[in-house]
Amino acid sequence: MVQWRAVCPPEIVIDYLMQWPIRNLILLVILIAIALSACAPPVPGAALINEQPIQATATRNIIYVTPTPAPTQIPTVVPLTPSLTPSITPIPSNTPNFAALRAQCANALDSLYTSAGEACLGQPSGFLCNGGLAPQIEPQQITASIALPGSLVSASDVAWVRGQPLMTQNSGGLMWLHLESDIHMNGLIMGDVEIRDVTDRSLNLPQWQSITVITHQQASDATCADLPMSSFIVQGEYGVASRLVINGVSTDLNGTLVVQTEGDTTRFIMIEGQARMIVFGQARVVYAGQQLNVQYNDETYTNPLAAPGDAVVLDTDYIKNIPVTILDRPVLLPQPGYLRTTANVNMRTEPDVNSRLLYQVPSGEVVSILGQNPDRDWYHIRLGNGETGWMFAELMAGDPGFVETVYELTPAPPQRSGRLGSTGVVAVTFGSNLRSAPDASFTALTTLPQGTEVELVARSPYSPWVKVRSTLGEGWVALFTLETRAAINFLPIDYDVQLPARPTATPNFSYGGGHAYPNPLGGS
Numbered sequence: 001m002v003q004w005r006a007v008c009p010p011e012i013v014i015d016y017l018m019q020w021p022i023r024n025l026i027l028l029v030i031l032i033a034i035a036l037s038a039c040a041p042p043v044p045g046a047a048l049i050n051e052q053p054i055q056a057t058a059t060r061n062i063i064y065v066t067p068t069p070a071p072t073q074i075p076t077v078v079p080l081t082p083s084l085t086p087s088i089t090p091i092p093s094n095t096p097n098f099a100a101l102r103a104q105c106a107n108a109l110d111s112l113y114t115s116a117g118e119a120c121l122g123q124p125s126g127f128l129c130n131g132g133l134a135p136q137i138e139p140q141q142i143t144a145s146i147a148l149p150g151s152l153v154s155a156s157d158v159a160w161v162r163g164q165p166l167m168t169q170n171s172g173g174l175m176w177l178h179l180e181s182d183i184h185m186n187g188l189i190m191g192d193v194e195i196r197d198v199t200d201r202s203l204n205l206p207q208w209q210s211i212t213v214i215t216h217q218q219a220s221d222a223t224c225a226d227l228p229m230s231s232f233i234v235q236g237e238y239g240v241a242s243r244l245v246i247n248g249v250s251t252d253l254n255g256t257l258v259v260q261t262e263g264d265t266t267r268f269i270m271i272e273g274q275a276r277m278i279v280f281g282q283a284r285v286v287y288a289g290q291q292l293n294v295q296y297n298d299e300t301y302t303n304p305l306a307a308p309g310d311a312v313v314l315d316t317d318y319i320k321n322i323p324v325t326i327l328d329r330p331v332l333l334p335q336p337g338y339l340r341t342t343a344n345v346n347m348r349t350e351p352d353v354n355s356r357l358l359y360q361v362p363s364g365e366v367v368s369i370l371g372q373n374p375d376r377d378w379y380h381i382r383l384g385n386g387e388t389g390w391m392f393a394e395l396m397a398g399d400p401g402f403v404e405t406v407y408e409l410t411p412a413p414p415q416r417s418g419r420l421g422s423t424g425v426v427a428v429t430f431g432s433n434l435r436s437a438p439d440a441s442f443t444a445l446t447t448l449p450q451g452t453e454v455e456l457v458a459r460s461p462y463s464p465w466v467k468v469r470s471t472l473g474e475g476w477v478a479l480f481t482l483e484t485r486a487a488i489n490f491l492p493i494d495y496d497v498q499l500p501a502r503p504t505a506t507p508n509f510s511y512g513g514g515h516a517y518p519n520p521l522g523g524s
Contacts, residue, residue: 098222105224108170109323114417116174117326119150121420122485125181127152128161132174136162136194155179156207162194165218166227176328182206184237185244185253186328191230192216198302210245212301213259213266228321232259235329236273247301249294250278256288256331258319261301268292269314271322272331273384274366282307288368288382289314289334289401313337313401325416330487332382332413334368336401339379341365345396347389349495350410351378356495358389358461359507366398367391371405379403380410385508386489388413413490424468424484426452432481434473438465439500445475456486458494467494 116131123129134147138160146153155177163173177187177195183206189195192215199210215230236242236253244251246259247266255273259266268277269291277284277292286292290311297303313336324330343363349356351373361367367381370388379396382388390410415421426432431447433440438460448454454468454477464479466488476497479488 101223102225105167105221106226108167109224109226110417112166112171112174113323113326115149117416117420117485118418120174120176121326121328121416123152123176123178125178126155127178128155128158129176129178130174131176133164133168133171135164135173135175135189155182158197160194160196161189163189163191163230165192165216165230166190167221167224174326177208178328179206179208180237183209183242183244184240185242186235186237188231188233188235188327190228190233190322192218193230193232195232209243212247213261214299214301215260215262217260217262226321228323229260229318231322233257233322233327234259235327238329247294247296248279248304252276256327256329258322260318261299264296264299264305266294266296266301267318268294269318271319271334272368279304280307284308284311286311287338287366289336289338290399291315291318313399316404325414325421325487325490330414330416330490332370332388334382335370335403335405337369337399339367339369339381339391339396339398339400341367341391342395342397345391347381347383347387347391349389351380351390351408353392355390358387361391367396369400369403371407371411372403373408374406376403376406380407387507412492413487415490416485416487420485421490422456422486424454424456424466424482424486426450426454426477426481427483428481432477434468434470434475434477436475437498437500438463438467438476440478441500441502442476442498446472448472448477454482456484456488456491459488459491460497461493461495462499466491467497 112132120129120131128146130146130151131149134143137143137146137153137158139157142153142157145151161175163175164171166172173189173191173193175189177189179185179187185208187195194214194216196212197208197210198212199205199207213232215232217230218227221227234242234244234246234253234257236255242251242253244253246268247261249266249268251257251268253273253275255275256271257275258269258271260269261267268275268286270286270288272288274285274287277286279294284292291314292308292311294308295305297305314334316333316336319333322333324333341361341363345361345363347358347361349358361383365383367383369379370382371380372378372393373380373390377393378390379393379400380388381391388410426448427450429450431449432452433444434446434448435442435444448470452470452472454470456466457469457474458467460466460476465476466479466482467476468474468482
């Protein structure tokens with residue numbers, strides 16, 4: 001409410017009136033009237049502006065707007081409907097699932113090995129077979145001919161070839177060079193490997209008898225622990241010596257040899273049998289479980305720098321994960337070093353003196369090491385002929401390395417993937433007699449006609465016969481009557497089979513003899 005204020009006191013006005021003349025008084029009265037009108041109390045409803053009352057008056061068509069700050073927006077609240085069962089969503093992680101990636105890689109490799117083996121194993125001698133991705137090849141005119149898996153080109157038409165790294169596009173380079181008829185040799189080109197024929201034509205030697213090998217190693221991959229090193233794996237024909245020159249090293253090969261290059265060095269790694277290698281006129285013998293390292297002037301690997309030292313125990317990292325079941329003749333990968341019998345030593349089925357006796361192996365026999373029992377007083381060994389068993393460690397000498405593989409029970413050997421590892425077909429026109437035991441002296445149960453497919457079940461402990469299962473029954477057939485690409489010496493042995501009345505042949509335990517009978521297509 002606005003308060004009144006007296007601005008003209010009455011006693012001051014009276015004092016002035018008594019002293020001034022009439023004319024002046026009249027003028028003064030007029031001035032006082034004007035002054036009194038200015039000092040009148042404000043009209044109710046008037047507001048003071050700068051201490052002067054102002055009467056509010058209506059003004060037409062004028063709108064006064066007082067600016068105010070923009071209002072703050074109120075966030076919209078979205079109600080959440082609670083679920084009956086609370087769930088926790090894992091926070092995404094940048095850490096890869098190595099276990100899943102390794103399993104994926106292992107499956108892809110197994111698929112590659114299976115398809116490549118089915119395409120190329122058992123193909124005829126004198127041809128290069130491609131089982132994986134298209135390789136680089138010279139002359140380039142035959143590139144299209146070798147591009148697809150299963151493609152064959154004549155080995156005589158090839159001067160140089162290079163495979164692709166494994167696990168490229170979930171596949172990779174796998175090629176087989178079959179030369180049994182010419183130089184008693186088969187070769188597996190695995191991964192990023194290049195080989196070149198450098199045979200001197202003036203010497204009238206078969207093509208591919210002298211070759212250079214260069215392997216390009218891939219960087220280690222934590223997501224693919226099963227990836228083997230790029231290698232050229234050479235196999236001599238079973239029981240026949242193969243004479244080759246590899247990277248300038250003259251080689252008499254009786255077995256299976258892995259060739260790898262790295263830096264200025266070529267590694268010659270024996271995984272089966274033995275080899276005699278000559279550099280600058282000096283010979284070195286390499287047994288299964290050993291490797292010979294040869295140095296070179298440069299990375300063309302054509303001229304060795306000097307004669308190498310003696311063979312040393314192999315480094316298992318170099319042969320880890322080699323897919324032995326896709327070799328033309330599958331083998332078991334050895335442990336470092338080798339052993340030699342110091343007397344007549346019994347070979348048994350298990351690391352126990354009470355287990356079944358297989359053979360008595362004569363003194364001086366060289367064997368490769370497959371593993372040991374946990375107490376390390378028995379060796380699991382492989383004879384030169386491919387037979388395996390257990391021998392007491394105290395009766396063995398040689399040059400063994402540290403054995404990484406330890407087990408109590410004898411592991412079953414691997415088999416080829418897919419149908420290759422378990423089937424065969426009767427190949428002879430007169431059929432195959434199915435007998436009650438593995439010898440021609442036993443009763444014939446029936447005759448399996450040519451073309452009959454059989455499932456391979458076991459092999460004989462004393463003869464080149466296999467136990468089969470067919471629609472016409474189960475029994476034993478002579479191995480030579482079947483066409484199969486299975487690893488015969490990897491089949492389980494039926495030790496309980498009946499023995500023939502006549503004496504069986506004395507086994508030859510060296511490479512190329514004994515009961516590890518080759519299959520009709522060059523496998524074991």
